[in-house]
Amino acid sequence: MLKTPELLAPAGNMESLIAAVENGADAVYLGIKDFSARAYAGNFTIEEFREALDFAHLRGVKVYVTVNTLIKDTEMKMALELMYTLDELGTDAIIVQDMGLLTLAREMVPTLPVHASTQMTIHNTEGVLLLKEMGVKRVVLARELSLDEIKTIKAETGAEIEAFVHGALCICYSGQCLMSSLIGGRSGNRGYCAQPCRKQYRLLKNGLEVKTEGSYLLSPKDLNTSGILPELITAGIDSFKIEGRMKRPEYVAGVVSIYRRLIDRFAEDPDNYFVTEEESTQLEQLFNREFTNGYFKGDPAGELMSRERPHNQGIVVGKVSGYNQKRSSILIELSGELEVGDGIGFEGYREAGTVIRGMYINNMPIKDAGKNDIISVNFEQALKSGTIVYRTLDDSLMKGLQQSFSSPSPIRKIPVSISLKAHTGEKMELSVSDNENNSSKIISDYVVEKSQKRPTTAEDVEKQLSKTGNTVFEPADIRIDIPEDAFIPIKELNNARTEAISELEKLRMEKYRRQPYIRPVTDNAPAAEEEKEEHEPVTSEERTMLSVSVNNPKSLTSAIKGGADIVYLDSDGKNIESEEWCSAITFAAEKEIPLYLHTPVIVKDAEMDKLRDRIALAKKLGFAGIVVANTGVFRMTMGSAVSGMKIVTDSSMNVFNRHTLEFLTEKGADTVTLSAEMNLGQITKIAKYGNCEYIVHGGVQVMESEHCLIGGILGDTEDCGSHCKSGKFEIVDEKGYEFLVQTDSDCRTHIYNSRELCLLEEVPQLIKAGLSRIRIDARTMKSEHVGKATRAYKDGIDSHFSQNKKQAWESSDISEYHTRGHYHRGVL
Template structure:
């Protein structure tokens, strides 16, 4: 059985202590600088050093998140931060930005590199890509199944890390622009506003399907503890708990449940006390639990309520408006200090007074009728949820208030008459030797025996060590001061701690190189189309490249283009699966294409024998990432500004700018449409072909939903990107990305941009959806 790492979140120092004292093997956390959880408490530099020392003394590793995208002008500050992390002995960096990955490998090779889930690796080929690049670990997408993960683990030497508990993102991590495009709060910059937790209506052909908005993008929380055996047998290296925004008590309880469950299975191949463990975790926080894609759980969404529902504790019997008293029938114990929630009126309150038969009580049990004061009326039979259990909070705090960890050390105390004794302490590969200044003398009264020496050496107090083995070689009828033995032990432990927490003195200078901006001019227009009608409308125009999806109509698209002496560049899209990609590679069509626009690292690995272009999904956001891919034409990140583009340095490849199109805000393995009708994703139901579907938010913004051949959803932005005055942007080609436009609309947009570039005319057409400049003028 392999060693299983339990990896816990820490958004604060207290959460770190809670995780470690309850059994975490490793901690992931972020500094105040460059972290993907901008709204967590996070750690300043002093706290980071303290956290590393605390963790390493307890044989726990620290992984620091630097898993956002960075601008060129941030790399000098990044370098200084990385140098600090190297000197305090951080064990690994969690990275999204491919430019930063390359930078770390060049200048900070001492770090382990873990590719973040933000890198969007979701197949074996993507893992193989990074294995060849020499990283140490890949954090897989939350959308992978146990079967897929098992296959990956069996075919790579890399460590594989998988989320096993906590909040789920609706879109593939690193591929969600929903918050970014509607509120300029980018998940790729650690500032996601979580629009997936808001309510939406679903429209079909302009008509609302649900009268009241539902939380159609809000998943339940992942909980895999009852299937931990499957995950262990799959070969996963690291079991990751989500929750850097959670309170320390939550971290304590959840870590403890998974630690004990993992240990029980590894020891006896059995799972124990699973219902009790799940109940405890529900009491701490849950949106409803699901096994997620990981365990093919069809009960995936929390459409009724997006927040913590704890456990159902009561139902409303009646409400007395005059007395402002609500009467409840208890389904579970309720106590003073507990916090309850009435979801329908979005009211949360702490129980300060609890009445049973008119008498004030501290607690009341299941089946009892109680009364509490409440200023707002509630309906009869309303469900009441307990979202904070005060007793459990106290239990959690008690679990980390004292030192629970004791690392075994071996000790050897040796000396002879009229000589100075030696104390040797051994811990892992460290050896500490303390030599006394005092000599062992003949005893004039009561001699010192080995039992007393043994007793003094075991007095390790509130340290993180305990004596595993003690060997003593001490002469008979001899004397040596107890005080000196204690001092030798104290010095030895102190030196051992110093060695474990020893800081480096690395001085790696920031590479001050001569930067050269390569000016470019727009040479032409590329277009992305999704169907044959759009292609037919544009096939006879002056277009540099036609991108067409890897779909059943690709052969017809190639034949059509060939007739006009044009070339088709298939695009894989981020959601294309490995089976589909490999089938294309083995098909006759593969020989008919020279270039492929790839949407993820797996596709790049599969099609490494072709000329590949990199789509916007690669999040190429700075000169460092583009230089890493200097042999590949690249579609720039949709979150780049004109100023950023015009200040890129040493760029040799073709750059492509998306100048038109409804941005894909979300890439979903889920199907919103079938889930609305069937409460699960139902493949091949064909409902998506029976109308035009939109999500509609509280501001009446409409987000188009398109479904691919694998029943995955693409959610498009409500506003259409339409860049004007682009003649002075330093790119080679602009890309017009069509989605659901008809033939006439495609033509009008193309002519508008053609005139804009060649003649400098302003936009002429009126769009169906409001235009946006995105980040272009930021």
Template sequence: MEEFYMNTKKPELLSPAGDLKSLKAAVNAGADSIYIGGKMYSARASASNFDLDEIKEALDYCLLRGVKLFVTVNTLYKQNEIGEVVKFIAKLYEMGVTALIVQDIGLSRIIKESFPDIKLHASTQMTAHSLDDVKFLERLSFDRIVLSRELSLAEIKEIKENTNVQIETFIHGALCISYSGACLMSSMIGGRSGNRGRCAQPCRRRYELECDGARIENKDKYILSLKDICTVDIVGELIEAGIDSFKIEGRMKKPEYVAGVTAVYRKYIDSAPSPLTPPPHQGRGTKAPLPKWERGWGEGTDKQTLAQLFNRGNFSEGYYHTTKSKDMMSMKSPKNQGVLIGEIIGYEAKNKDCIIKAKLDLAKGDGIVISTRNGDEVNRTLAQPVLANTTFKQYLEDKVDIGSKVYRIYDAKLENDLKAFYEKDTKKHKINMKAELRRNEQLKLTIYDKENIVSVNGDIVEVATNNPTSEEKIKEQLSKIGNTPFEIEDISIESHLNIYINISKINEARRTAIALFTEKILSTYRREAQKYISDNISEVKRFECEKKITVLVKNLTQFLAAIESQAARIYVDIFEFNDDMESMIENAHEKGIQVFVALPYILRSKNKEKVYKKIFKKLENTDIDGYLVRTYSEYDIIKASKKKKVIDYTLNLYNNNAISFWLNQGIENITISPELNVTEIAELTEGQEIIVYGKLPVMFIEQCIVKNLKGDIACSEKGKKYYLKDELNINFELERECNLCLNVLYNSENIYALANANKISKLGVKYYRVNLKDEDYETTKNILRIHKEALVNRGKSKEISEHVEKMKNIGYTRGHYFRGVE
């Protein structure tokens, strides 16, 4: 198994499959490995996906052709789901699945304890975006880390040079605007959680950017939509960086897409120089030595083929060489833009025909899209082929502007050729045969390759009386392995002269040997069932705890109000913590209040030094009580500190195994995911923390949305408030975190739990957190006082009722406390 898993000198090409057709397409197009999801427990719930029988069929198909199969269990699991997920994994383990792709840190611990022989990959949903993140996961015995898409090539090289774990990155397909695993937008606005594989893709919707009530003019409205990534021009550089696995995104794409994209990258990987003997750099990496490969089906270059299969207004190379850029965005439309094939040169109003001049040859069945004057897009399917540099007409009700571009979004010939290509089942396992035929003895047929060998005995070989069986005839019959995963390299015959054996008996021996050889190969990957797996599932731990109010503050005014209100614990953002606050720590301690510093939501290597110095040259020498940890890397940085540590909700804690993992690291307490409802929270280990008030960040965005629309002037603006307004006229505040060069998008409404204080106060949590943003001194004091009275003292005063009514008028959300996520 180990030898099968290890990478060769060139990187692994990892392709997606949402169904069996796509899987076979990927295998036959040259993928080294395939990743799929089950009907349940997968981060692409909208794909067709595979049930257990289909997974086994897919696995056998792959293993017999020397291809690895990874199964995604890369969502977060509630406590009442863990048992069933582990049973599902047990089945995958026994089948011989190569690796599991995981997001849930609690589940990852169960897998390592119960199924140590299966490879464990950290999903990109774990938001590994720095060297320290990777080191942390490497120490947890992950075999591979799928990095956040936002990392640069320089950062990836640094990670490869300083770790021994395998690294996987995305080379083609869709890019999310938010760091994967750190996005709550779809969850908070519609209950469809990206952490549960049900993202509704709110980043592909229309938004206006507003500042202080005024709209920032921009004709293209899809300001959160990124172009797909395409890296064919930099494949050599990615190989030279030492990336172990090249991942194609697209489990929801059709087989033709999977086949076409896989085939292009297979060619480029195979054509690139060996990473052991890289050529000298020529400009940007190794583009020059790569041969230009024209695709074998249809017309056009590789990038045009990729663009025809799917693109959102061309491609970008992602973040490999670009930190952020307007050029990476597809603001005009988030849909497939196709390939430019011509333009409108006239419109016949009488017949309502637009006249199009074609730049490319078009086939019958091609699908084109035409933009009308009112902004609508009209799709048409060609009834006849069209030659390049000729004109043709299409009926159109609405008028169009002369000069408007026309795009082909469906290439009939390409699609048909790709389908014929991937249905050929060309990927075969090479075998050799040896047949021994001696008079009056049984036929002996042996099939072997470099690792496996089987032999079968057949019918008795007779002395020929009049029509001996020739070696040519024997070879002919043995060669008939047609609809099998095998390809014969050589057939050797050792035979007496003048022998006879019935042809049907040769066929029978061949079929038996093929069946045994098939089982021989598959048996090397099957595993014995593991026992006592339920022992590794953590149960709820209950104990009495004194209820307390904690608060996250954004400025000194709120800090002082929190001290005055005697909150049990105050969290202060690391970049807001200043000398004035430090001077107030003693005052806070005199009132029994703890002061913690909240570390950044995202901590890239480029910002590590800034934060590291702040911690070790400043904070460690103060009397702060501890840190609010938001990334794996931050825990790694401060793990040796004697100060207390609290894990924030950003590490996505859904179940008791995840909680137990962190508590075993000496953590004070964890913050439960805001995606769980009260029933689900009640099943978790008591004494933890939940957020009961405040606007939650729903996206962490590497792009600067303001700069994309306003230019460099955005970097010099201070104190301005920006909002994204959606199609329902709902505003989401867009905060520019300039210390980290990061955009943070906040939910439109505050979470507010006091309308259901009776149920919330009965939960076994210890800490109720208030997250402040723009609240002034008096509002802060009032909010903290009301929450303490309602949740800690379980009061039912008129003041509480009035506050609830006031919040109803303002508008709030109960979050997921009484709905949860799918």
């Protein structure tokens, strides 16, 4: 028998939580004021959360709290205190991104269930297995997985799987986007994403602009799986997650109520599943940038994107047929329905739109109009005839949805059984129980008397006991044991009922509470002094090494000649046994320069065997180690297959605090590359806890996408045409900044920052901070430039460790347009 999935709804504030609960959600997810990946949502204070938790638990709805941001060392103590509080209050689970916070949670608050956020970029079986071994209860998989891939992960791991089924999509793998962070300091990994993917861009090929259909080149459509919901259920997904903590409560009410009906409809009759036209239209009306099934059915290619409109499109209701200059009004020929109070927008006019305060036919005011009507609406801007008109807000729909969460009488009811025993000469006993084994029993002070006039009948009792009023309870079964001659005053029945129901309410809420922990002070608990922001430089006793990442034989040779101590080799599927590669590898061996094999950020299950073969080949060729870029590959490399090879974890692992560093080191990492979002002060704090590397120069990847951007724009639905291999591509933002776009051998898109990172003049401070290695990422650099950049940094290191402290090079010598990234400012 198929298991019905949990329906999980967003709650950006209390109104949205009520909307979700009253419309059929099985669980809600929400953020506390700190550590939430939607920092701009309303979120909850602890007192507000306590109220929200009780509201949901009373109604049998679970509550998950998002603590899904990267955590600074200075915040870890506060995060731990928050987890203690959430555990004591009875939170059903926390959703976590930070690996360090995860390890701390499992060690210090083991009774608090943990779910792994989609921000962890978990996309393969090995990644899920590692999290399961760490005690993670549920994994929110990357949105880029197909149903077949999800089925494989579910079958191989047995883990609880959560997946997004409706709402906004990110173009970048969640947890791997630095675009908002590097452009404006608003980090998506810290909950402050400014959504640069919804901005306008131009495409350049070899420096020349390419005409595109629409200018929102990074803006995906919205996910809508209502049509394929049976396939998601049969794939074994445990929880269906609706995106939308930034959306209004009416949106939450509408989407949740439809998915509730659809799940129940399938459960009742799997062979005759359907989605009504009204349901489809309502989902479209509530919010859409057009809809897509995402990656569930395979790669959607260009069909994934909504390049012409990055905001809510609404529903087409007509077209502009004229403009009355004298009256400052537009004429609209309707193909759908409009009412006063509705909102409208216009195709091609991004900022244009209005709420209809009045509309007219033949100068006569009307409240509503339908198909073929030609209406006049006040609007100051003249619009081109033929412009498509969208209804972006349906006022009647919104008002109807508001009633579902604004009514003082609860809509969602809990069935209860009520039992009364009232024997003459004895105290009255009343019990109320639910279907979750909660039961309250009241023995009243009132002693049942014999009737002097009219006895109290069973019908009289049932009538009073049925009056549960504005409580969440609804009698499903009433059993009455009362003799024919008994008399019970109505007041006594009402008091007993009220007291029993009140007691049952308390039981339903308080059963989730957990015993508070005695706050231990251990080596693993965050220390109080870590709250201090100031830092003391640490002088490294060992010489700081210079590593260089390259992706071709010429760059490998140039890096070695420039003075690299270690070289990381990214072959991107190329044959490293070719003559040219072998020659460069031999040169490295002759110079006794260790080589490490770069592994990709994304390695799906179908690609894992190919990667194992590449690692085996690298070991055979004498490589000293592996650079690991995702959780799954990290677990795989912990095995005997790479025995003797050192492991370096890459910056994509988002190491932001010492707890993550220590976890990775304990699991076998020799060196850990720190997050690109850390500043010097944070680097100095963490470097004393293990071997740390920091990327100091090169093209910083700001996005990695499963979507082939170039193929999607220039190819067709049947064939991408391999356009990505036909030249150099860049996207240009509204301020004129150019971002390099590359496509790898697996057709994934990589976008790089508009400015090259260059910290050459900061080398002395980085050495003092205690870094074991600094790295040049030369994979976007021309091979002839790699040697020069390497030599500049090598000289910088040498001058620091010699008596000659003079800096031989300046940043401008090796990088014309550069940035210091987050070295000084860090992120919020």
